[in-house]
Amino acid sequence: MSGRDDGRKGxxxxxxxxxxxxxxxxxxxxxxxxxxxxxxxxxxxLAGFVEYATRTVAIAVVALFLLTFVVVR
Known part of the structure; x- marks a missing residue:
């Protein structure tokens, strides 16, 4: 039986x-x-390890972005 997906890649x-x-x-x-x-x-x-500040969040965001970019590329 011939289907319509013949010849297509998976x-x-x-x-x-x-x-x-x-x-x-x-x-x-x-x-x-x-x-x-x-x-x-x-x-x-919340756990008391770091102070919640815009600078701390920015550092975490940039670090995660660069780490993900390097690992995936």
Whole structure:
């Protein structure tokens, strides 16, 4: 029986061959790093380890962003 998917690549082949758009990666990385960085600093402030401040959150966000960028690229 011949299906309409004959000759098409599988889903995994498509995902592995896709390069994606770097702008989407950078945007998602920035948004998720900001949210996670804020959460980490908030939790550490709640536990009394660090002071909750804009500078502390910014440092955490930049560190997470760069770490994720280096690991994924």
């Amino acid at each position: 889903f995994l082949d498509g995902v592995e061959s896709s390069e994606g758009d770097v702008r989407v990666f950078v945007a998602l990385n920035a948004i998720l790093s900001a949210m996670f960085g804020w959460l980490i600093v908030w939790a550490l402030d």
